[in-house]
């Protein structure tokens with residue numbers, strides 16, 4: 001069986017910093033360790049190009065989004081040589097031709113199973129975090145992370161029925177079919193599931209994304 005290891009894929013709203021280097025080297029150590037033990041290893045990394053953060057940062061820099069993303073994305077890819085990383089692949093999600101068909105396949109499979117539905121949603125949205133918050137998650141009305149007030153945003157989005165899978169997710173973890181290490185993290189995940197999972201938004205309107213997005217294949221009218 002292939003040992004598969006991946007880094008997180010960073011937003012490219014800025015150039016990489018030391019924290020990214022640390023993560024890449026740690027992942028590289030794992031990949032090399034398993035190769036030395038004779039295992040077949042696939043070590044993957046890449047960039048998350050379609051984040052709203054990237055659009056905002058490009059605007060602030062007065063640059064075209066695609067050019068801004070390509071420049072910063074390349075700086076991340078360059079760490080491969082600089083740090084002598086042994087990754088097998090590095091995927092830029094906006095420009096790698098393999099990415100879009102894979103996303104469309106995943107979307108279509110979910111859509112065919114009835115996992116998506118549309119809902120108009122009004123909420124407090126932090127562009128820094130790229131997520132909606134409830135009022136009680138804020139501190140004096142401000143995002144904890146960014147220390148600024150979120151925007152009131154109303155939009156019609158596609159939601160994924162995560163609630164439909166609550167029992168199944170719980171079962172694969174408790175049975176050991178999916179192993180989470182260390183055990184404290186496993187318990188945190190189980191406690192999170194027991195606190196009640198929510199369906200979550202998997203789209204954003206083209207207008208808010210300033211056209212910097214992949215159009216969802218099952219939603220040709222949007």
Ligand SMILES: [Zn+2]
Pocket residue numbers: 126127128129130143144145146147
């Ligand atoms: Zn925030």
